[in-house]
Amino acid sequence: MGVRSADSTCPIARTVDIIGDRWSLLIIRDAFDGVRRFSQFQRSLGIARNILAARLRDLVATGVLRVEPASDGSSYQEYVLTGKGEDLFDLMVSLRQWGQDHAFGPGEPRSVLVDATTDQPVPRLSYRAPDGRQVRARATRVRKVDEPDQPV
Amino acid sequence: MGVRSADSTCPIARTVDIIGDRWSLLIIRDAFDGVRRFSQFQRSLGIARNILAARLRDLVATGVLRVEPASDGSSYQEYVLTGKGEDLFDLMVSLRQWGQDHAFGPGEPRSVLVDATTDQPVPRLSYRAPDGRQVRARATRVRKVDEPDQPV
Numbered sequence: 281m282g283v284r285s286a287d288s289t290c291p292i293a294r295t296v297d298i299i300g301d302r303w304s305l306l307i308i309r310d311a312f313d314g315v316r317r318f319s320q321f322q323r324s325l326g327i328a329r330n331i332l333a334a335r336l337r338d339l340v341a342t343g344v345l346r347v348e349p350a351s352d353g354s355s356y357q358e359y360v361l362t363g364k365g366e367d368l369f370d371l372m373v374s375l376r377q378w379g380q381d382h383a384f385g386p387g388e389p390r391s392v393l394v395d396a397t398t399d400q401p402v403p404r405l406s407y408r409a410p411d412g413r414q415v416r417a418r419a420t421r422v423r424k425v426d427e428p429d430q431p432v
Numbered sequence: 433m434g435v436r437s438a439d440s441t442c443p444i445a446r447t448v449d450i451i452g453d454r455w456s457l458l459i460i461r462d463a464f465d466g467v468r469r470f471s472q473f474q475r476s477l478g479i480a481r482n483i484l485a486a487r488l489r490d491l492v493a494t495g496v497l498r499v500e501p502a503s504d505g506s507s508y509q510e511y512v513l514t515g516k517g518e519d520l521f522d523l524m525v526s527l528r529q530w531g532q533d534h535a536f537g538p539g540e541p542r543s544v545l546v547d548a549t550t551d552q553p554v555p556r557l558s559y560r561a562p563d564g565r566q567v568r569a570r571a572t573r574v575r576k577v578d579e580p581d582q583p584v
Contacts, residue, residue: 289541290531290542290543291527291528291529291531291536291542291543292524292527293458293461293531294535294536295527295528295530295531295534295535296454296457296458297454300452300454300457301452301453301454302449305444306448309445312574313574314573343534364534367533370526370529370558370559371526371527373526373559373567374525374526375443375444375448375452376443376447377443377522378443378447378519378520379442379443379445379446380443382516383443383446383447383450384443389441389577390441390442390443390577391441391442391443391574391575391576392574392575393572393573394572394573394575395571396570396571396572396573397571399575402561402572403562404562405560405561406522406560407522407525407557407558407559407560408557408558408559408560409554409557410555410556411555412560415554415557417464417521418548419547419548419549420546420547420554421465421545422464422465422545422546423544423545424543425541425542425543
């Protein structure tokens with residue numbers, strides 16, 4: 281790993297430091313899917329125990345997951361998304377939609393996000409400003425912290 | 433690294449296999465920011481040359497970046513987002529907004545996504561269905577490929 285960006289002024293860099301690796305992203309996906317126990321994550325991901333333990337510990341330390349006693353009263357621990365973790369739903373949607381668009385051949389079977397009540401596929405979502413306007417990359421730029429103030 | 437998910441039926445897993453590591457995500461961020469040359473990426477990221485070369489090669493191989501001759505006529509190569517790469521804008525927005533919400537203290541300086549014409553900050557974006565409806569994680573679930581068809 282390289283230099284961490286905890287002191288970066290870029291919000292993307294800070295997010296990537298917290299959840300920007302393959303296993304963390306897949307653990308968060310599984311947590312949204314209702315996976316809660318160590319052994320369930322391990323089975324779902326085919327991941328080495330020590331790596332899974334380290335990732336879960338990090339995600340708890342950064343407040344994305346929290347540990348709870350088992351819901352069935354057994355002695356197992358369960359890992360559950362916090363509110364901060366649940367706010368990663370948009371990120372999951374972004375990863376899912378891009379994969380649907382660019383990583384499958386036509387007709388290739390894939391899992392689908394559906395409405396929990398109607399079981400109908402969720403329509404394609406797009407990012408909208410509060411006024412309903414869609415924002416395109418080319419119409420934006422990133423203003424850095426050290427940039428001189430622009431005339432408005 | 434563990435098992436790759438190129439044959440996964442989960443679109444999130446396939447996306448994560450293509451761009452789900454810290455350096456790839458930061459390279460893509462820089463590409464959206466107008467960074468084009470090897471030396472510029474290296475300076476921006478503080479990344480080892482061999483790792484940067486490997487990540488750029490992978491991102492070209494998967495069609496996220498393409499190589500172009502230098503725009504100034506020099507002999508340098510430039511790395512530019514393809515259309516498939518530009519479709520990662522939503523993912524960049526998700527990473528940025530979550531970082532803004534959860535990885536900065538109040539008043540801590542940070543870079544801001546602004547409108548390229550007006551220089552005004554882009555308002556907070558949220559995912560909307562074509563009918564304008566917002567979709568919440570709790571109102572959805574993922575239907576797996578091997579699930580029996582649900583009665584509709």
